Amino acid sequence: MATSALQGAWNRVPPGVRQALSTGTKVVLTVGAFYLLLTHQVRTDDGRHVSALRAIADYLPQxxxxxxxxxxxxxxxIKVVGILCSMxxxxxxxxxxxxxxxxGHIFGTFLIGRFLGTFLPSTVGLDGYKLYDAARFSGRTAAATAATAVEKVLGIIGMFLTFLIAFPLxxxxxxxxxxxxxxxxxPVALAVICVFFVLAFRPALVQALITNVPFPGRARVRGFLGRASAAAAAYRDQKLLLMNAAVQSFFVHFCTAAMYFFTALAIGAAGAHFWEVTFASTIQIFATVMSPFTIAGEGVREIVQTLLLAKKIGTTESIISAALGFWAAEALTLGGGWFWWRRGPGYRPAYVVLDGDRQAAAARAPRRPRSAMLLV
Structure with missing residues (x-):
């Protein structure tokens, strides 16, 4: 009851005010996360206890x-390879x-979405811009939304696959x-992966199970699985395509996790071992992606990486390598700003193929003023 009342009160707040409050809260939480992280006391090689910020400042010149x-x-x-797999x-x-x-159109759209997502929580910017772009130039909002829904699930599948492969090592x-x-x-990771593919290829089996087997929260699960099944409906007869997309999801997250091994080597972390850093990074990536509380996962990334790797490569090295991973990933992303300004109000992709019929995209998309593009 209290939750419903709070939700109702929140919904009555004007949208502009809600957005400002939400953004302000994320800024405060991001700053707070870094404050806690950088003021945390760490032990140096000579036995002294200093703040993480002081330890970082002393370490950088080395x-x-x-x-x-x-x-x-x-x-x-290696991050670029992962981004290309995502595209x-x-x-x-x-x-x-x-x-x-x-x-080429998808390449530019992705970089614009990643560029916008730099300033937003989780993958909101990329997901939102891709969906807007595909719906606008194809005229098929429902199809683009279904593809986005399946992509989100495949993202989780990719994270779990990376986790399972890196865990034994x-x-x-x-x-x-x-x-x-x-x-x-x-077991949870394996179950999620199996349920997804059974749902995609044998939805009747899943529906029979949730209908005939009683378990807590069945009504809620039934609704979720129904929506997921509807989103995946178009792929039931395209098993190879969906398997290929799942493989790409694995490479997306494996490349991102492996990237942190190279950032650890970049700062001279002597205790860094490939599979240990990669495995820790799979957990850190999951926490960063799932966190709605900070901007672009800032603070969460460094805290989780430090909790997992401080005893292996050191607290200072864990913090710096995690932060450096973000900037290494941004090397290509920042190019999205160029594409964003390059695509003026009259931009159209060279073509769009709908059900095998090649058409001029310009015939399907109304002209949009740049001011509208800036708000997406």
Whole structure:
């Protein structure tokens, strides 16, 4: 009752005020997360206890510039591979809905979405802009929305696949808790992956189970599975396409997780081992993506990475390598700003193919003033 009352009161607040309050709250939480992180006391090699900020300031001059730039370049390169896989996955999912754009158009759209998402929580900017773009130039909002819904689920599948593959090789960071964590997480990850593919390829089986097998919260689960089943309906006869999209999801998240190993090497973290850092990063990525509380996951990324890797590579190194991972990932993303301004109100992709029929995109999209584009 109290929750419903609060939700009702929130909905009565003017949209502009709601947005300002939400953004302000995220800014405060982001600043607060960094404050807690950087004022945390850490023990130095000589036994002193200093703030993390002081330890970082003392550590930075020790970094070798040549090593730094070499491994930052490698980190950025592997992240680019992941971004390209993400673009290809979106192209596949749109094709499954009967929509095809030139890859060059998708490339620019993705970078614009990532650029806008730099200033927003989780993947809101990228998801929103891709959906707007596909719906606008194809005229098929429902199909673009369904592709987005399936892509979101595939993103979780990709994270769980990366987690499962890295776990046997990197679980050492969990110490004595490894067995407990494995028992609590591995079955869940496997179940989510299996349910998704059964739902996509054998929806009647899932519906029969939730109808005939009683369990807590069945009504809520039934509603969720019904929506997911409807979104995946277009892909039931396209098993290879959906499997390909799932493989791309794995590479998206594996490349991102592996990137943090190279940022750790860039700052000279001697204790960094590939699978340990990659495994820790799969957990950190999940926490960052799922967190709605800070802008672009700032603060959450560094805190989780430090909790998992401080004993292996050091607190200072964990914080710096996590923050550096964000900037290495932004190397290509910042190019989205160029595409954003380059695509004026009269921009159209070269073509759009709808159900095999190639058409001029200009015939399907009304002209939009730049002011409207800036608000997306």
């Amino acid at each position: 970094i070798d510039a040549g090593v730094f730039w070499r491994f930052v370049a490698l980190a950025a390169a 290809y996955r979106w192209q596949l999912l749109l094709e499954g809905q009967g929509i095809r754009f030139p890859f 990197g679980y050492g960071i969990l110490g004595e808790h490894a067995t407990l964590v494995a028992a609590a997480t591995v």
